[in-house]
Amino acid sequence: MPKSDKSAVTTYPINDLLANRWSPRAFADRAIPTEVLGSIFEAARWAPSSRNLQPWHFVIAARHHDADGFARLLSTLMGANKSWGKNASVLLVAVTEPNPDSAPGPNRYAHYDVGQAMAHLSIQAMSCGLFIHQMGGFNREKAREVLEIPDQYEPVVSAAIGYLADPSILSDTMKKRELAPRSRNPLAEQVFSAKWGQTHPDYA
Numbered sequence: 001m002p003k004s005d006k007s008a009v010t011t012y013p014i015n016d017l018l019a020n021r022w023s024p025r026a027f028a029d030r031a032i033p034t035e036v037l038g039s040i041f042e043a044a045r046w047a048p049s050s051r052n053l054q055p056w057h058f059v060i061a062a063r064h065h066d067a068d069g070f071a072r073l074l075s076t077l078m079g080a081n082k083s084w085g086k087n088a089s090v091l092l093v094a095v096t097e098p099n100p101d102s103a104p105g106p107n108r109y110a111h112y113d114v115g116q117a118m119a120h121l122s123i124q125a126m127s128c129g130l131f132i133h134q135m136g137g138f139n140r141e142k143a144r145e146v147l148e149i150p151d152q153y154e155p156v157v158s159a160a161i162g163y164l165a166d167p168s169i170l171s172d173t174m175k176k177r178e179l180a181p182r183s184r185n186p187l188a189e190q191v192f193s194a195k196w197g198q199t200h201p202d203y204a
């Protein structure tokens, strides 16, 4: 996979799919083949989860195959997310069940596990030439209403899936964000040695 301007700048090497993943806004007007989308959700399905409860569901709509469904999901996006989300090939809302009927007690890992399923899904998408842009900026109550999500379930995150397009399709503001370099906090701030706050010599 060729390095792009958006590839992660790392101190230690990481897998190309991880290095090249980023969250674009410019999506191409291109449908995702059924088998490719299937692979993406299979990847999520096989994510690990606490007690193997698999507390994730995905409400999806493909723009090229279900315009009404896509419009419903799009209507839940807030602000700028709506302006570029309309170009995605597929929109999704990931939903969890914090208090599952099938297990005793609340599932403390429900949201954690949805995040992990989304991570699997994102990397599988990358391996198929697709990109995911996750969005917390969506109206959960509206999603509950227009997608008819029952009370015991909770919308967690929305996401756009699609193939990359040229940033020139975006507004000037969005283009600027699209072209901005990606950044991360240093490993030294994220990995401690044996106790909280203690710098690890390998990551100093």
Ligand SMILES: Cc1cc2nc3c(=O)[nH]c(=O)nc-3n(C[C@H](O)[C@H](O)[C@H](O)COP(=O)(O)O)c2cc1C
Pocket: 021, 022, 023, 024, 081, 133, 134, 135, 136, 137, 138, 157, 182
């Ligand atoms: C849970 C979550 C919520 C996010 N919400 C939004 C959002 O509402 N709008 C947006 O443009 N990006 C959103 N993002 C994307 C992040 O801004 C992005 O992942 C972060 O800036 C790092 O950039 P990168 O993914 O290109 O490495 C979200 C990402 C996650 C994981």
